Amino acid sequence: MMNEERSAEKRKLNILILSCSTGGGHNAAGRAMEEYFRQQGQIADFPDYLAFAGQKVSDTVGRIYVKTVQKAPRVFGMVYRLGDAVSRHVKHSPVYYVNSMMAEYLDKCIMGKEYDVVIVPHLFPAETLTGMKKKGKKVPPVIAVATDYTSIPFWGETDCDYYVVPSEEVGKEFIRAGIPQEKLLPFGIPVAPAYAQETDREEAVGKIEEELPEGRKLKPGKIYLIVGGSMGAGNICGLVRELDRQSDREDNILVICGSNQQIYDKLQKEYQREGKVQILGWTDKMPLFLHAADALFTKPGGLTSTEAATAGCPMVHIDPIPGCETANMSYFVRHGYSITAKTSEGQVAAGIRLAHDDSMRERMRENQRRDFKGDTSQKILQFIEKCR
Secondary structure (H helix, E strand, O other): OOOOOOOOOOOOOEEEEOEOOOOHHHHHHHHHHHHHHHHOOOEEEOOEHHHHHOHHHHHHHHHHHHHHHHHOHHHHHHHHHHHHHHHOOOOOOHHHHHHHOOHHHHHHHHOOOOOOEEEEOOHHHHHHHHHHHHOOOOOOOEEEEOOOOOOOOOHHHOOOOEEEOOOHHHHHHHHHOOOOHHHEEOOOOOOOHHHOOOOOHHHHHHHHHOOOOOOOOOOOOOEEEEEOOOOOOOOHHHHHHHHHHHOOOOOEEEEEOOOOHHHHHHHHHHHOOOOOEEEEOOOOOHHHHHHHOOEEEEOOOHHHHHHHHHHOOOEEEOOOOOOHHHHHHHHHHHOOOOEEOOOHHHHHHHHHHHHHOHHHHHHHHHHHHHHOOOOHHHHHHHHHHHHO
16 A cells, blocks of 8 residues: 555555544544654644645634534535535535635645655545546545544545544444445554553543633532533533533532633623632643543544543533434444433433442543553554554
């Protein structure tokens, strides 16, 4: 599969990872692979794919996506369902043709770099590389990495050499979308190594206390963690109020708002003098928070859910964005990795029950430990080395 070795000695692999900022999960998967590959002594480049056309293009596309998800999730769901319908009836979608316009920029990036492989944890660069191959451009072998527990619209119109999928079960959806079975690699979804590390809970609790606003301390009760995903979307404010109402006085409610400054400011104002509810924005200590939590409330993003399951964190799924997140939640609940309910009141009640039921939490953790090893990046690298 890979280019011939430049010398008799085994050399470092030169790997290009391409993603873009339409949701944080794709980039998180890219960073996880980049981190692991470099730890293993390989060369890994991870530029912003859309920034090849200019940083303004990248910022604009990312901003429109995030605002649509935050402000109009039903519109996003409608577009998703439309895309699913279109992908079943046309050879090439508008998404394919739009991303084909990036070919000249990507060609310049690849030219002369002698990459052994290109890894794409995002549909957009996969579409561009497919168009380049069809036009006879010289393209290194391409490995696509799915970051949701379903085959999203338009994967079927791409022509990558291999597709890393979360499981054999999800792989069947890719086959129905037209991807040959021999191209599927059921390796999982890549997460940063820190999520899989064995971590003492009491040690994690002590470390996250250092991340709280100045002067704040944890109470002796349960630790509930609320995470809105990288974009901080969903009815977080309502969930916080309901959890505050139902939980015990000595419990802790830690809220990570992501990049949603509006929700952060609103909750800070509401709970600035409250010791039970702690409001945080973005954090790079998420593995510690997951290892410390008695129960997590999170949207069913593919990466956030995988990170939590890899860390062995008891999980309640909330407020899925219509489309892939609905499929993610269904997959997790069906396999016993998480629980959910239809309303905020029900979700809070389920989370409190989970936090207080040791046997229920342990059954969920057993299911998570069985299927989430945190070794996807390792499997991908081993596969590349085997094929070089």
